[in-house]
Amino acid sequence: MRKKYSFKKAVSSLYVKMVIKGGITLRKIVAALLLILLVAGCSKEPTPQDRFANYIALWNEQKFDKMYDYLSNDAKKTITKEEFTNRYQKIYKDLQITDLKINFKKPKEDKQAEKEQAQYSFTANMNSVAGPIQFTHKAKLQEEERADKKNWYVDWNTGFIFPKLQEGDKIGINTIAPKRGEILDRNDIGLAVNGQVYEVGVVAGKVTDDVLEPLSALLKMSPDQIKKAISASWVKPELFVPLKRVSMQDEERIAQLIALEPVQTRKVDARIYPYDKAAAHLIGYVGAITADELEKLKDKGYTSSDMIGKRGLEQVYDEQLKGKPGVKITINKVNGDKEVLAEKPVEDGKNVKLTIDVDAQTAIFDQLGKEAGTGAAINPVTGETLALVSTPSFDPNQAMLGFSADDWKALGKQETAALYAL
Numbered sequence: 001m002r003k004k005y006s007f008k009k010a011v012s013s014l015y016v017k018m019v020i021k022g023g024i025t026l027r028k029i030v031a032a033l034l035l036i037l038l039v040a041g042c043s044k045e046p047t048p049q050d051r052f053a054n055y056i057a058l059w060n061e062q063k064f065d066k067m068y069d070y071l072s073n074d075a076k077k078t079i080t081k082e083e084f085t086n087r088y089q090k091i092y093k094d095l096q097i098t099d100l101k102i103n104f105k106k107p108k109e110d111k112q113a114e115k116e117q118a119q120y121s122f123t124a125n126m127n128s129v130a131g132p133i134q135f136t137h138k139a140k141l142q143e144e145e146r147a148d149k150k151n152w153y154v155d156w157n158t159g160f161i162f163p164k165l166q167e168g169d170k171i172g173i174n175t176i177a178p179k180r181g182e183i184l185d186r187n188d189i190g191l192a193v194n195g196q197v198y199e200v201g202v203v204a205g206k207v208t209d210d211v212l213e214p215l216s217a218l219l220k221m222s223p224d225q226i227k228k229a230i231s232a233s234w235v236k237p238e239l240f241v242p243l244k245r246v247s248m249q250d251e252e253r254i255a256q257l258i259a260l261e262p263v264q265t266r267k268v269d270a271r272i273y274p275y276d277k278a279a280a281h282l283i284g285y286v287g288a289i290t291a292d293e294l295e296k297l298k299d300k301g302y303t304s305s306d307m308i309g310k311r312g313l314e315q316v317y318d319e320q321l322k323g324k325p326g327v328k329i330t331i332n333k334v335n336g337d338k339e340v341l342a343e344k345p346v347e348d349g350k351n352v353k354l355t356i357d358v359d360a361q362t363a364i365f366d367q368l369g370k371e372a373g374t375g376a377a378i379n380p381v382t383g384e385t386l387a388l389v390s391t392p393s394f395d396p397n398q399a400m401l402g403f404s405a406d407d408w409k410a411l412g413k414q415e416t417a418a419l420y421a422l
């Protein structure tokens with residue numbers, strides 16, 4: 001049991017002694033009081049709840065390096081300061097933690113200060129890429145003597161990060177891509193739909209010089225581009241290395257590619273434009289997001305792996321069409337079990353229905369043929385737009401898959417502005 005220092009008792013005792021001895025002066029009284037205040041301040045020992053409150057304050061400010069100084073000797077044996085700081089920073093960054101709020105309510109009467117150990121409950125609230133995370137946890141503090149001074153230290157473990165996170169566990173983030181909404185004509189006929197294409201690739205380690213030349217010609221890729229792809233840092237022998245996507249309608253080219261020994265194909269989801277050139281300028285196409293586009297759209301939920309509308313209605317209605325990805329954060333246990341930490345369900349994109357009549361659209365396109373021009377059809381009664389056509393046109397399916405350098409040159413040589421609409 002600690003012996004508590006009574007300031008009131010000390011003042012009374014000193015005053016009595018001075019009266020007995022006589023010779024009391026104001027200066028002596030003030031000096032004596034200052035001495036007592038100094039002694040009382042020096043003798044006051046820190047309480048466990050005050051120490052833990054300071055730790056919580058540092059946590060809310062995410063000052064992880066300073067939090068480490070509050071750890072017990074036992075806790076410091078399990079993790080270094082650098083590991084402690086880096087682990088918090090990485091987890092909070094990967095999970096996109098925001099609005100962090102750790103709450104600890106001090107007890108009014110705390111008799112734990114008279115013991116060598118103390119225990120308190122705290123709550124944590126935060127937002128993550130997969131939604132809100134909340135938990136309650138208990139913290140243990142123990143009194144330790146360092147440099148001839150006693151103080152209270154937090155007996156930290158990985159449960160402070162998340163209660164179900166134990167040493168050796170890993171945190172996983174799984175993303176579920178939403179289905180892009182489709183663009184339909186007035187009769188629900190698809191003008192931009194979700195389908196499949198062939199992803200063409202090669203088996204790593206089996207591409208010879210004899211294969212490189214015909215493969216380059218068929219994929220419209222330079223030999224250097226192919227070599228760069230198959231020599232990437234992640235590539236290992238016998239792995240499938242994707243090179244390019246090819247339309248499933250391009251049967252002759254697919255047959256020639258498969259005839260090459262190291263070539264393999266697999267079906268992957270992709271955007272399809274059934275009426276290709278007839279509605280290309282109106283509908284547009286999708287493509288991989290660029291760094292510049294990502295910078296402009298960084299506050300709207302886009303990521304570096306997104307496909308976004310590049311032109312036409314695909315671009316105008318992109319936010320409505322793209323949907324929102326589902327995200328699940330799990331704690332992957334050493335024994336293979338998984339604990340769900342937070343989960344946000346996937347939201348598929350919404351369809352866009354037009355007043356366009358695909359029959360009118362294709363009829364005008366066919367009438368224009370190779371002539372340069374534009375055509376439109378309007379319902380004279382309702383004012384609805386039934387068709388919007390521009391020629392010469394381009395193949396939005398190929399634009400989605402990616403134009404080669406030769407394709408771009410060919411478009412650029414056209415006398416009229418097919419490329420300007422891109």
